[in-house]
Amino acid sequence: MLVFVTPHQFMEGICKKLVGKIKGDVEAISLIKGMEVKMEGPCMISSLISQQLGINCCVLMGANIANEIAVEKFSEATVGYRENSLIAEKWVQLFSTPYFLVTAVQDVEGVELCGTLKNVVALAAGFVDGLEMGNNTKAAIMRIGLREMKSFSKLLFSSVKDTTFFESCGVADLITTCLGGRSRKVAEAFAKNGGKRSFDELEAEMLQGQKLQGVSTAREVYEVLSYRGWLDLFPLFATVHEICIFHLPPSAIVEHSERTPRFSLLDGSAALYC
Amino acid sequence: MLVFVTPHQFMEGICKKLVGKIKGDVEAISLIKGMEVKMEGPCMISSLISQQLGINCCVLMGANIANEIAVEKFSEATVGYRENSLIAEKWVQLFSTPYFLVTAVQDVEGVELCGTLKNVVALAAGFVDGLEMGNNTKAAIMRIGLREMKSFSKLLFSSVKDTTFFESCGVADLITTCLGGRSRKVAEAFAKNGGKRSFDELEAEMLQGQKLQGVSTAREVYEVLSYRGWLDLFPLFATVHEICIFHLPPSAIVEHSERTPRFSLLDGSAALYC
Numbered sequence: 001m002l003v004f005v006t007p008h009q010f011m012e013g014i015c016k017k018l019v020g021k022i023k024g025d026v027e028a029i030s031l032i033k034g035m036e037v038k039m040e041g042p043c044m045i046s047s048l049i050s051q052q053l054g055i056n057c058c059v060l061m062g063a064n065i066a067n068e069i070a071v072e073k074f075s076e077a078t079v080g081y082r083e084n085s086l087i088a089e090k091w092v093q094l095f096s097t098p099y100f101l102v103t104a105v106q107d108v109e110g111v112e113l114c115g116t117l118k119n120v121v122a123l124a125a126g127f128v129d130g131l132e133m134g135n136n137t138k139a140a141i142m143r144i145g146l147r148e149m150k151s152f153s154k155l156l157f158s159s160v161k162d163t164t165f166f167e168s169c170g171v172a173d174l175i176t177t178c179l180g181g182r183s184r185k186v187a188e189a190f191a192k193n194g195g196k197r198s199f200d201e202l203e204a205e206m207l208q209g210q211k212l213q214g215v216s217t218a219r220e221v222y223e224v225l226s227y228r229g230w231l232d233l234f235p236l237f238a239t240v241h242e243i244c245i246f247h248l249p250p251s252a253i254v255e256h257s258e259r260t261p262r263f264s265l266l267d268g269s270a271a272l273y274c
Numbered sequence: 275m276l277v278f279v280t281p282h283q284f285m286e287g288i289c290k291k292l293v294g295k296i297k298g299d300v301e302a303i304s305l306i307k308g309m310e311v312k313m314e315g316p317c318m319i320s321s322l323i324s325q326q327l328g329i330n331c332c333v334l335m336g337a338n339i340a341n342e343i344a345v346e347k348f349s350e351a352t353v354g355y356r357e358n359s360l361i362a363e364k365w366v367q368l369f370s371t372p373y374f375l376v377t378a379v380q381d382v383e384g385v386e387l388c389g390t391l392k393n394v395v396a397l398a399a400g401f402v403d404g405l406e407m408g409n410n411t412k413a414a415i416m417r418i419g420l421r422e423m424k425s426f427s428k429l430l431f432s433s434v435k436d437t438t439f440f441e442s443c444g445v446a447d448l449i450t451t452c453l454g455g456r457s458r459k460v461a462e463a464f465a466k467n468g469g470k471r472s473f474d475e476l477e478a479e480m481l482q483g484q485k486l487q488g489v490s491t492a493r494e495v496y497e498v499l500s501y502r503g504w505l506d507l508f509p510l511f512a513t514v515h516e517i518c519i520f521h522l523p524p525s526a527i528v529e530h531s532e533r534t535p536r537f538s539l540l541d542g543s544a545a546l547y548c
Contacts, residue, residue: 063413074528075410076417101414101532135454136349139337140375143350143446150440162436166424171445172417179453180409254348258375 001027001094002055007211008034008045015052027087028057029079033115033213037220041227042156044112046080056082058091059108061115063172064100065180072099076168079104080111103167109157110164114149118174119214120221121145123240125178126187127253137254141236142178144257146171148234152221155230182207183214190243191250199244215244275301275368276329281485282308282319289326301361302331303353307389307487311494315501316430318386320354330356332365333382335389337446338374339454346373350442353378354385377441383431384438388423392448393488394495395419397514399452400461401527411528415510416452418531420445422508426495429504456481457488464517465524473518489518 002022006014011032028049036043046057062077069075077095081088081104088104096102105111124145128138146165153160164170178184186202193202199215222241225231231238239256242248248256276296280288285306302323310317320331336351343349351369355362355378362378369376379385398419402412420439427434438444452458460476467476473489496515499505505512513530516522522530 063410063417065408065410068408068410073408073411074414074532076414134339134342134347135450136337136339136342137347139446139449139453140348140350140442142449143337143440143442146445147440166417166421166439168414168417171420172413175413175416175449176409179413258348 001029001090003029003031004045004049004057005031007213008032008036009216011045011048012036012052015049018053022053022055024054026053026055027090028053028055029091030057030059030112031061033061033112033119034217035116035220037223042220042224044109044116046108046112056084056087057108058082058088059112059115060091060095060102061111061173062102062168063176064168065176069100074099074101076101076103076172078102078111078114078164078167078169080108080164080169081106082108101168105161105164105167107159107161107164110153110160111167111169113153113156113160114164114167114169114173116213116217117149117152117221117237118145118177119181119183119212120218120237120240121149121174122177122181122183123187123212123214123218123244124236124253124257126184127191127240127243127250129184130188130191131251131254133254138178141253141257142174144236146174148236149174152234152237155233156224182210183212186212187214195243195246195250198246214240218244275303275364277303277305278319278323278331279305282306282310282487283490285319285322286310286326289323292327296327296329298328300327300329301364302327302329303365304331304333304386305335307335307386307393308491309390309494311497316494316498318383318390320382320386330358330361331382332356332362333386333389334365334369334376335385335447336376336442337450338442339450343374348373348375350375350377350446352376352385352388352438352441352443354382354438354443355380356382375442379435379438379441381433381435381438384427384434385441385443387427387430387434388438388441388443388447390487390491391423391426391495391511392419392451393455393457393486394492394511394514395423395448396451396455396457397461397486397488397492397518398510398527398531400458401465401514401517401524403458404462404465405525405528407528412452415527415531416448418510420448422510423448426508426511429507430498456484457486460486461488469517469520469524472520488514492518 049057059080218241323331492515
């Protein structure tokens with residue numbers, strides 16, 4: 001059993017090194033948030049692992065900030081699996097402790113996209129905090145963000161289930177990340193500075209060399225939205241990236257997210273966008 | 275057009291005074307959170323208004339703490355309507371402003387139960403805050419609470435829709451209330467005092483005569499759960515009430531909510547409980 005946990009940028013290189021050194025009956029699980037955007041579309045990290053190494057790969061995501069788990073505070077997580085529920089059950093047993101509750105759902109892409117996209121919403125929540133807009137606005141932005149997470153995931157993968165967004169990987173991880181995460185914190189500082197200091201500069205100052213997943217994920221999501229002509233369907237996702245690259249002021253996160261997505265741009269999208 | 279907004283305990287008396295004084299074609303909307311528990315089961319306030327006065331009644335709920343709306347911070351709300359979408363559209367127009375975004379959904383009971391039950395979850399979130407359990411645990415408790423809100427609503431009214439819980443009245447109002455609401459604040463103080471001072475005492479001290487909706491709603495929900503034999507299906511709801519009446523310590527909110535609900539107690543409930 002192989003557990004992958006590393007920043008997602010390194011995964012393609014790591015896989016290349018492992019090719020030919022792993023048996024086909026090995027089971028893998030990825031705790032990695034992010035995706036690779038290629039010409040033909042986005043590729044989730046679990047798919048990258050499966051394709052490159054020829055092995056099955058589950059994912060583990062959830063509302064679990066590491067230092068709180070380390071002191072044994074009650075937390076939950078979600079395993080996403082593709083077909084084999086027995087393998088999912090093995091991962092559940094492996095990770096479960098009396099204070100760490102793991103649930104399995106048959107929806108790899110849904111679970112993985114939750115873990116990935118929540119970082120973009122956390123940037124939006126951080127902008128709202130920096131602008132001191134209050135709890136109503138923050139909750140509204142988080143809700144609009146969750147709606148875009150769900151719609152984006154369903155448009156990319158028709159197998160994604162609505163119920164996944166009620167799991168720990170969905171609404172709970174979104175709450176944790178938008179309350180206490182690093183993306184939120186740096187985005188708050190960005191908005192407080194009026195969007196004049198870059199994320200690169202703020203990250204260097206606040207994170208001791210670490211980079212925010214949210215900023216690169218926002219860019220990757222934007223590339224997908226541009227390529228597919230979906231920018232008007234996802235005002236929050238699109239606006240987060242445009243704020244990050246100084247094309248819009250932080251206050252645009254509220255003004256633009258209020259806009260109703262323009263379903264008419266995409267035949268049949270209204271049914272998915274709900 | 276009649277707008278009802280008052281603590282729910284007063285509604286039966288107000289309706290009695292209005293009987294015979296209102297024309298049948300009047301349209302009503304209720305902003306009231308709560309329910310009347312009668313021998314035959316719970317009665318939502320919108321139903322009470324409809325039945326007593328013989329008029330149609332919509333509801334308006336959402337993530338909107340009053341003083342933030344008063345200073346024109348961006349907020350959202352949800353109108354729940356029964357059949358007539360034109361009436362819903364009128365209410366949407368009446369309440370909408372550039373900074374107050376109102377959406378209509380055809381699910382009166384779902385919307386109204388969201389507004390009512392979120393106050394019980396806010397007490398649970400407050401206990402977690404008082405015990406200083408951190409963001410992972412708080413997010414987990416909020417998620418379990420949202421799951422119980424959804425399951426309880428669906429068990430009571432088969433017409434309730436899953437999508438309603440993604441609206442402002444659902445996940446967004448839950449977030450706002452669990453971050454900033456009064457129920458959360460007094461419950462935090464209750465847990466900090468080790469559950470030794472009563473809610474009556476803390477309310478008198480902290481709220482200048484106002485009473486928390488959450489405490490009475492928790493009791494009402496508990497009555498429904500007891501009467502229908504559902505206590506084991508809703509560990510969080512049941513535990514909140516038992517903490518409020520000193521039968522359990524505040525820490526039970528985490529220990530008990532971890533329990534997997536016992537579906538086997540109720541035929542066919544597993545399908546609803548998802």
